[in-house]
Amino acid sequence: MNITERAAEPVYTSDRPAIGTYEQALAHIGRTSTRYVAEVAVSEGSVKMFCAMIQDPNPAYWDREVANRVFGGPVAPPALVQGTVLPLPWKPTADQPQSLAVFAIPLPGRTLINVSTEAVHHRPFFVGETLSCYDEVVEISPERTTRLGTGHFITTVFHCVDEAEEPIASITNVMFRFGAETAR
Amino acid sequence: MSHPTPATSQVTAGRWDELAEGSVLPEVALTVTDLTVILVPVATWDLFPGHHSPAYAQAQGQQDMYLNTIALQGIADRSVTDHLGADAWVIRRKLAMLDSVYPGDRIAGSALVVALRRDATDNTRHVEADVVLEMSTGRGTALRAELTVRRYTHPTGH
Numbered sequence: 001m002n003i004t005e006r007a008a009e010p011v012y013t014s015d016r017p018a019i020g021t022y023e024q025a026l027a028h029i030g031r032t033s034t035r036y037v038a039e040v041a042v043s044e045g046s047v048k049m050f051c052a053m054i055q056d057p058n059p060a061y062w063d064r065e066v067a068n069r070v071f072g073g074p075v076a077p078p079a080l081v082q083g084t085v086l087p088l089p090w091k092p093t094a095d096q097p098q099s100l101a102v103f104a105i106p107l108p109g110r111t112l113i114n115v116s117t118e119a120v121h122h123r124p125f126f127v128g129e130t131l132s133c134y135d136e137v138v139e140i141s142p143e144r145t146t147r148l149g150t151g152h153f154i155t156t157v158f159h160c161v162d163e164a165e166e167p168i169a170s171i172t173n174v175m176f177r178f179g180a181e182t183a184r
Numbered sequence: 185m186s187h188p189t190p191a192t193s194q195v196t197a198g199r200w201d202e203l204a205e206g207s208v209l210p211e212v213a214l215t216v217t218d219l220t221v222i223l224v225p226v227a228t229w230d231l232f233p234g235h236h237s238p239a240y241a242q243a244q245g246q247q248d249m250y251l252n253t254i255a256l257q258g259i260a261d262r263s264v265t266d267h268l269g270a271d272a273w274v275i276r277r278k279l280a281m282l283d284s285v286y287p288g289d290r291i292a293g294s295a296l297v298v299a300l301r302r303d304a305t306d307n308t309r310h311v312e313a314d315v316v317l318e319m320s321t322g323r324g325t326a327l328r329a330e331l332t333v334r335r336y337t338h339p340t341g342h
Binding site: 014015046049050051052053054055056057058059060063066067070071072077078079080082083086087088089111113114115116117118119120121124147148149173179 | 214220223224226227228229230231232233234240243244245252253254255257258259260261262265266269270271272273274275276277278279280281284336338339
């Protein structure tokens with residue numbers, strides 16, 4: 001096994017986003033992350049576990065014959081698309097850390113929550129496909145106060161693409177970054 | 185730890201012909217347990233601690249760990265796919281999350297058809313519907329959604 005040292009570049013994640021000021025954050029509008037290739041292909045196990053979680057009885061996800069007849073293959077739920085490109089919590093190598101642009105925005109808020117999302121699904125995706133993703137920062141609001149606290153709304157677009165870099169889904173997401181203290 | 189309850193709605197494929205603007209689809213509901221929320225990182229690889237750590241969630245101002253966006257998207261999709269069958273494919277979904285969904289909640293709601301488009305030459309196969317959806321828990325409205333669902337036609341002609 002080829003064990004390499006971890007990358008020196010900081011990797012910002014949902015539970016450890018970059019910290020800074022609103023003025024610093026504004027410089028991130030328009031930035032795009034590097035493309036991240038999913039660790040594993042979409043699996044039948046992932047599809048069934050997702051459907052079990054939300055008790056989705058759709059036969060397209062449980063009956064291979066139905067999926068073949070309707071979609072031409074073992075289709076995955078559109079809602080799962082972002083769940084096919086999230087990173088592992090640990091790897092023996094530092095070859096490909098996921099570093100989304102949304103978490104690299106320096107803001108005072110140390111925690112976050114999604115507020116709204118709008119997804120456009122360009123085509124079905126299938127068990128066996130390996131998806132890639134990247135995101136771009138569209139907008140950062142001035143400071144706002146909600147029932148959860150004071151912070152900033154961040155609008156990003158998350159792109160999922162296939163191995164030919166053709167689009168599978170485009171997801172516009174609004175996230176609230178808030179809280180002066182780290183939530184633990 | 186409790187296990188998920190059985191699905192609360194039946195799949196009744198092939199209701200496309202009956203769809204009309206103003207149609208209300210049967211209610212979809214999910215009783216959320218500790219296990220439902222713990223399955224979020226298992227099923228979606230979303231490791232944000234608000235979805236598996238009650239202590240972290242409470243420090244955020246939440247009452248407990250809560251479902252993630254991906255799970256809520258899937259529940260919203262069920263409001264149409266449970267009733268329209270395996271060929272119902274959601275092509276657009278706009279979701280506003282107004283309240284978190286915690287273990288112990290029952291989230292439920294019904295989709296209302298607000299627009300329907302049928303192909304004049306083949307109006308049983310080429311159908312697209314816009315629906316609006318509001319889902320609530322015992323505390324009030326948890327999410328509002330707009331979805332566009334299309335009757336999927338495989339490019340090979342199926």
